[in-house]
Amino acid sequence: MNTIARADSAERSEIIQQANSLWRRAGVRGADRRMLLSELKTELRGVDPDGHGMQAAPDPVSERMLRERALERGMCGRALRLELAIPAAVLGLVAGLITPSLVLWLVLSLVLSPLSAIQMGQYARPVNVSSGILGYLCALLFVWRFLHNYGDPRATSTVRWLAALLPVGAALSVGAVVLITRTTNFFTSLTAYLVGVAVVIGVVAVGIGLTVGIARFLAVRTPNRTEPNLI
Known part of the structure; x- marks a missing residue:
């Protein structure tokens, strides 16, 4: 059971890292990115309640969902860079x-x-x-x-x-x-x-x-x- 929990934690961390990279490339500002990541972490904690493993990275549908989440809230392309x-x-x-x-x-x-x-x-x-x-x-x-x-x-x-x-x-x-x-x-x-x-x-x-x-x-x-x- 502990092994599954550790695996899920590692997979969640990888998803968070890839989401952060995706939003960074989308020009989401740091403060907005931290807010989106906090929301994503909360959602991931409630995913997969039956104990099965999660995917190590978002699939294309998940990536599109993450892009649309930032875009719909007007957060994309706001970083000065x-x-x-x-x-x-x-x-x-x-x-x-x-x-x-x-x-x-x-x-x-x-x-x-x-x-x-x-x-x-x-x-x-x-x-x-x-x-x-x-x-x-x-x-x-x-x-x-x-x-x-x-x-x-x-x-x-x-x-x-x-x-x-x-x-x-x-x-x-x-x-x-x-x-x-x-x-x-x-x-x-x-x-x-x-x-x-x-x-x-x-x-x-x-x-x-x-x-x-x-x-x-x-x-x-x-x-x-x-x-x-x-x-």
Whole structure:
């Protein structure tokens, strides 16, 4: 009898773990997830009163039931997940910004001549424009890819909001950087210059983080049952 009880306890624990993982991937916030898990634990204690063993994991019907339980209560896709979205946006932006310069340098140095690669000033404007566009697109793509891979049901709506807000956030960040560089002399010493670079990077990072945070907040602020469930 004790062996059966221990087996049932282990199986219940596995079901709880899988339900927690499923709700986490569905974007259920921590407090809501704990409430759902508490309800599930209470229900599982009353399951199988005749002593027979339980399944080690929910079958497809049970998984659908768990998804619908969170969805019907408006809990899916409510977690901000800034720890995923902000790094994704930064990585995408950096990748997009540096790629055109690297490609141009490789073309000029390998196809034309090393001297042409040194004299890149004449290509500065088209490179800057293409870098900005590519950085914008890569930031959107990376955010969508990171959230989508994690099974987030608000990945698409997050990217839609970010597509509208990112140009504004970038413009404000650039404006802040220009203001700081024009009002502060960072060229008095090497230390001052390094501090200036750190300040500029910090301002840009904060600007991107705030923009992504606002976009994500707007994407998850209301229940949305029309977006496909990706878990």
